[in-house]
Amino acid sequence: MLSLKDKILRKKAVISVVGLGYVGLPLAVEFLNKGFWVRGIELDKNRVSSLRREKSYILDLDDKTLGKAFKQGRFRVTTSYNAVCGSDVIIICVPTPLRKTGEPDITYILDSVKKIKKHLSKNMLIILESTTYPGTTEEVVLPILSKGELQVGRDFYLAFSPERIDPGNKKYQTANIPKVIGAVTADCLECASVLYKQIVNKVVTVSSPKTAEMAKLLENSFRSVNIALANEVAFICGKMGIDVWEVIKAAESKPFGYMPFYPGPGIGGHCIPTDPMYLIWKARLSGYEPKLIKTAHDINSFMPHHVVEKLIEELKKRKKVVRKSKVLIVGLSYKPDVNDIRESPALEIIKELTSKKVQVSFYDPYVKELQINGKKYISIFWKEKNIQEMDAVIIVTNHSNVDYGILKKALFIIDTRNALKGKIKNLVKL
Template identity: 45%
Template sequence: MKDVLLQKIENRSIVVGVIGMGYVGLPLAIAFARSGIKVVGFDIDPDKIQKINSGISYFKHIPSKLLKEATNENKLTASTDFADIRYVDAVIMCVPTPLNQFREPDLSYVINTIQSILPYIRSGQVVSLESTTYPGTTEEELLTRIESRGFKVGEDFFLIYSPEREDPGNPNFSTSTIPKVVGGTTKSCLDVGVALYGNIIEKVIPLSSTKAAELTKLLENIYRSVNIGLVNEMKMIADKMEIDIWEVIDAAATKPFGFTPFYPGPGLGGHCIPIDPFYLTWKAKEYGISTKFIELSGEINTKMPEWVVQKVIDGLNDNERSLKNSNVLVIGLAYKKNIDDVRESPSVELMEQLRKKGANIFYSDPYVPHFPKMRDYKFDLSSLDITKENLTLMDCVIISTNHDDVDYDLILKHSKLIVDTRGVYRKNYMNVIKA
């Protein structure tokens, strides 16, 4: 089986199925299609499937041109019918792994997906999980279920874990240029996984196990979470000492060794950094280990919106205004600049806290024209145009996400009060509070 599968990979006759056409699955499917490999994208959302088959991208950072090229050449098709899994040679799962209300791993998407496709998995396939999760998930949740069909791993089917490393909106890296970590359940599984991803990725890094690959992804995100928590704490200390933290970071970054700059903000956003560290926190308890660094950084980062709200209150008080009934405009709904992804965005939590304190909330984001449906938040709002007229109606403007496509000079000129959480205004201005 292994030799047959490797031959298909080598001559590009392999058919790849990607489950989950979100921020990870869609660019991955396009990358396979552009390399000349036939791809079937699977998703339970019929609207996404219709758009893919029509060559229409639903992500700002993915041009429709790329999608249309793939579909016009019949290299990429999309389907809601998981029974079609039987026709593909590789199954790549790119489904969400959120936290539940108790900050515990929610593997329902992974488990429901494998259960849905289990009747259609056949001998000779390779199955890859890309969703971020705790060490042991691939073997505990996927291996046991697939082997229940009577297949033997490494002989009848091949199981790997290869964590996604997408960075939406980053022009310096793409799916194909970001090195890819791969861990296999067996040596044969690893060989197949390296060959599969080697078709589209410039550099593939093989690891000794799926557990090592799972922990690698967590370490990457925990590293960022801890360092962002540190710099957010440093920001609060610097503020009390009346020191400009942005000046300090810029100065420290001139050291050519031993320092990597991280930047403060209103909190953490995106699917990875606010969520993934707690997968390890939860798993570590099974081994009697307390993850103090992880939990402390999470606590600091989670409280940052409160810090910003207090800055808004203080600034309004100085202007002889109360927060209640004040008009507050939040610039940037996405969790980071130049993308339309609002998952776990601190901007949304900031808006919620301000609304609860009686403020009239508005937002402006060139990438998010309407407030999207979200599980925990609901605002009946559309993006406000940044004009002189609209700015003069605001009592406070908060720079929460520093998109490039924003007229910051206009905001500076016509705003009564600006609370800048992203270091947009490096000079000192009378109407700007650095938060």
């Protein structure tokens, strides 16, 4: 009988990916394209039925690529965990959101691990990829899996390897983003390393799962802190009449010791607003009260409100009544050239504006409609006439395929992303 390592090396291993979202689906396709048999376990029936029709819901993965993956005849998608039976590797890519209280919500991980446990058998390799707090793999996942006869390192293998994809990034994709791996035993680490070497150019092994879990949180806390610094510098520049974008461009010319981050309307997506909160929560439990990471999170969370305050100030300057004023939001997604609106600052801005009875509309080439507080919004047509009707425009996300030229017809524009590079009159910077 082949060992797990040999099965992987000979592409005979069957890989199950649990959770076919922004992370899981592209990962499943990577393994398929390398010749593996892949099963996708996804609880969302709509997603499963869309996949069976070879329709992708992930912008970075087009229908053609997905169709090709299916045509190889080695891909099966299902809502049933029975697919774990007969799998050699199970990779968990389920969501790790925050509770309303701001604390980690690992219920999706717990649910998937409990279901996997029912089918756990000898020589299986289980890998957690979902971002989570240090200790999850060994303190939460391992106790569930090791209830019973099977022993980790001897009968089954367990590792944590954080996902690092950056949706919309054309330069860095799975193969050229090094993969960090931490595992429970040396054999677990060996198996997980052999597996990932099939799809990435470089693996970086660390001494434990919690080191790998912490590394992921450091990466995203680093981003949060630096974005907060850029936001704070923007506030200071605003008070002093200095163009913060020109300042950043100048600082960027330093070839060492500096890396540009930019101010904006706030942070969004599944990572930057969430991951530092996982770290803060775990740090507190461990007896340390984080200051810098917490302050950064507070500054970034304040930004949508700052945009609204700026808008009100500018409307008043122009003798416009805030109530009933018409405001257009350009760009709903949390970052350029993606269709993901999760935690997008645009949502916070819209909620606050509607609470002030502002008439909000939006334009986004990637997002056709939006439901907020029971109200449905449809993306407007990008026409001069529609812009002229507005009392104000706020650029929240700077998609690269938008013709910003027609905004010269707007009464005024709050450009939170420097999308217009100061080229249009009636421009208000953050």
